[in-house]
Amino acid sequence: MQLWDFAALTYYRVLDRFSGKLNALAIAELDLKPGEAVLDIGCGTGALIPALVEAVGPQGRVVAMDFSPRMVAIARKRAANVDVRQADACTTDHGAGQFDAAVALGAFSAMPDVPAAIANAADALKPGGRLFVFDVRLAKKTWTTKLLRTGYRLIAGFSGADVVTELRKVFGHVEPVFAVEGETTTVVVARKVTDTATRSACTPSRPAE
Numbered sequence: 001m002q003l004w005d006f007a008a009l010t011y012y013r014v015l016d017r018f019s020g021k022l023n024a025l026a027i028a029e030l031d032l033k034p035g036e037a038v039l040d041i042g043c044g045t046g047a048l049i050p051a052l053v054e055a056v057g058p059q060g061r062v063v064a065m066d067f068s069p070r071m072v073a074i075a076r077k078r079a080a081n082v083d084v085r086q087a088d089a090c091t092t093d094h095g096a097g098q099f100d101a102a103v104a105l106g107a108f109s110a111m112p113d114v115p116a117a118i119a120n121a122a123d124a125l126k127p128g129g130r131l132f133v134f135d136v137r138l139a140k141k142t143w144t145t146k147l148l149r150t151g152y153r154l155i156a157g158f159s160g161a162d163v164v165t166e167l168r169k170v171f172g173h174v175e176p177v178f179a180v181e182g183e184t185t186t187v188v189v190a191r192k193v194t195d196t197a198t199r200s201a202c203t204p205s206r207p208a209e
Helices: 001-010 013-018 020-030 049-056 068-077 114-124 145-157 163-170
Strands: 037-040 061-066 084-085 100-106 125-136 175-176 185-190
Touching: 020 049, 020 100, 020 125, 020 185, 037 049, 037 114, 049 061, 049 068, 061 068, 068 084, 084 185, 100 114, 114 125, 114 163, 125 163, 163 175
Parallel strands: 037 061, 037 100, 061 084, 100 125
Antiparallel strands: 125 185, 175 185
């Protein structure tokens, strides 16, 4: 946690300045409507929150969460009227079927239990809900990805889980935003299909173990 608290005061402030195009892409792909509820998973210092608030309007609902207390503190300052929570996305119940949409920018791959975090995100969405994901994807076996995997594991605790593979285990449709993906990143929109029968009514899209 100390790493992410330090990051809140350093490179995340720098990233905020260059995140405009990615934030705009997330808003466009989610196609948010006034009055909808949206969940920002791993919100960091809250760079996306103002755009989410504007998209859903005064009748909508925005909930943001992050693991780092310092990042949460900064996000709360820039979004005084938004529910910003300090929580672990791997273990937190966001509330079954509470959200029309969710977004995770560079979040899942840095979590210790990627499948659990993705399953919790799916649980939080209503049937037909959509999830925009921008993340690291180091699935290709090249010298570049091998080096990055080692560095990312040391810096952020990268578990090696492939985000897209885990998304496809839970969501009905996972569509790349771009025809050609980057060598080390991915941008996808996952859509939750109509609830299917499982052991738990609270986890309608989680695959049976």
